[in-house]
Amino acid sequence: xxxxxxxxxxxxxxxxxxxxxxxxxxxxxxxxxxxxxxxxxxxxxxxxxxxxxxxxxxxxxxxxxxxxxxxxxxxxxxxxxxxxxxxxxxxxxxxxxxxxxxxxxxxxxxx
Amino acid sequence: xxxxxxxxxxxxxxxxxxxxxxxxxxxxxxxxxxxxxxxxxxxxxxxxxxxxxxxxxxxxxxxxxxxxxxxxxxxxxxxxxxxxxxxxxxxxxxxxxxxxxxxxxxxxxxxx
Numbered sequence: 647x648x649x650x651x652x653x654x655x656x657x658x659x660x661x662x663x664x665x666x667x668x669x670x671x672x673x674x675x676x677x678x679x680x681x682x683x684x685x686x687x688x689x690x691x692x693x694x695x696x697x698x699x700x701x702x703x704x705x706x707x708x709x710x711x712x713x714x715x716x717x718x719x720x721x722x723x724x725x726x727x728x729x730x731x732x733x734x735x736x737x738x739x740x741x742x743x744x745x746x747x748x749x750x751x752x753x754x755x756x757x
Numbered sequence: 758x759x760x761x762x763x764x765x766x767x768x769x770x771x772x773x774x775x776x777x778x779x780x781x782x783x784x785x786x787x788x789x790x791x792x793x794x795x796x797x798x799x800x801x802x803x804x805x806x807x808x809x810x811x812x813x814x815x816x817x818x819x820x821x822x823x824x825x826x827x828x829x830x831x832x833x834x835x836x837x838x839x840x841x842x843x844x845x846x847x848x849x850x851x852x853x854x855x856x857x858x859x860x861x862x863x864x865x866x867x868x869x
Contacts, residue, residue, distance in 0.1 A: 677855065686766070687795075687841050688861040701856075736801065742855050745791055745803040746845070 652749035669737030678720035679738040763860035778829040780844030788848040790827040795841040
């Protein structure tokens with residue numbers, strides 16, 4: 647299946663821990679993104695990678711760091727997790743023409 | 758700078774009533790506009806794009822460059838239309854890449 651996949655689907659962890667969320671797309675898209683969706687369902691872009699180069703960082707705390715080992719992967723690392731980081735994180739990808747394809751989301755709960 | 762505004766956080770309508778989800782954008786050039794839908798606990802998925810000029814699940818949206826709007830409309834709401842709807846704008850930047858900007862979303866609630 648051609649799609650955007652991300653793991654894990656659910657992540658429950660304690661404050662102060664470091665965690666990672668993985669994302670892979672096999673659509674051959676050039677640009678990948680990470681979005682944060684809060685409890686009110688507001689969608690906020692966090693990062694955008696185009697051909698392995700970070701091109702957008704929307705005032706996200708530096709505890710969050712994207713890592714792109716290749717064009718098909720964009721992982722999200724989060725250090726020193728805080729309660730306010732609890733949200734659903736969506737990975738997405740797009741090509742120059744066409745819409746954006748989203749992953750299934752990772753529901754992060756920080757306790 | 759690109760900006761997408763969805764002024765309504767929540768829109769409640771009765772089944773069978775017309776629906777209009779508002780979207781206004783800010784961009785100096787010629788953008789590409791999209792609507793995405795997210796059903797409960799599912800991923801966002803593309804609903805329609807303005808260049809296709811198509812109707813999906815009874816929804817249509819017309820790009821009005823004069824009013825910089827891309828409102829989503831459906832003449833008769835169905836219960837299964839209840840979901841979050843996001844308007845998005847895609848346009849080129851001075852750096853030569855395409856940037857996608859999403860609105861904050863509108864929750865559509867169709868009352869039986």
